[in-house]
Amino acid sequence: MASEASRAGLTGGCQCGAVRYRIDATPRGGILCHCRMCQKAGGAPFMAFVGSPNDKFALTRGKIAYFASSDIADRGFCRDCGTPLTYRGRGADHVSVTIGSLDDPDAVTPNRQLGAEARVHWLDDALRAPATSVQAWFEARNVASIDNRQHPDRDN
Secondary structure, eight states, X not given: OGGGGGOSOEEEEOSSSSOEEEEOSOOEEEEEEOOHHHXXXXXXXXXXXXXXXXXXXXXXXSOOEEEOOSSSEEEEEOTTTOOEEEEEETXXXXXXEEGGGBSSGGGOOEEEEEOGGGOOTXXXXXXXXXXXXXXXXHHHTTOOOOOOOSOOSSOO
């Protein structure tokens, strides 16, 4: 919801809950990055990020582990569960967090794309493919429930 993107105070964290963070600023525009490094780092066709000034980004629990994915940037992740969390250019005045790690990923709408040369050719077609809910997928497989070990989308 684009109207929510202007608010400050976004929170997020990793899948297991070992790392939690807060952004105390209006996020800088969201992006989708299709570059090959982002594809490999996220294990996905693209990664989605939103930026925050360094001094407005704070860890509220845990510690981020880093991988120097190139000589210009470090990628932050949870050492326990592997969730990709940040991208930080060396010497940059801001950090980018993965939109999927936000407690409310709808709070930010990406408004530009990077790495278009590596965009997978099938993405547009795939996004037009038939869609179903997870609940319907479970029902079709006679799965009554699962033991979900994912941390809830909020601090607790």
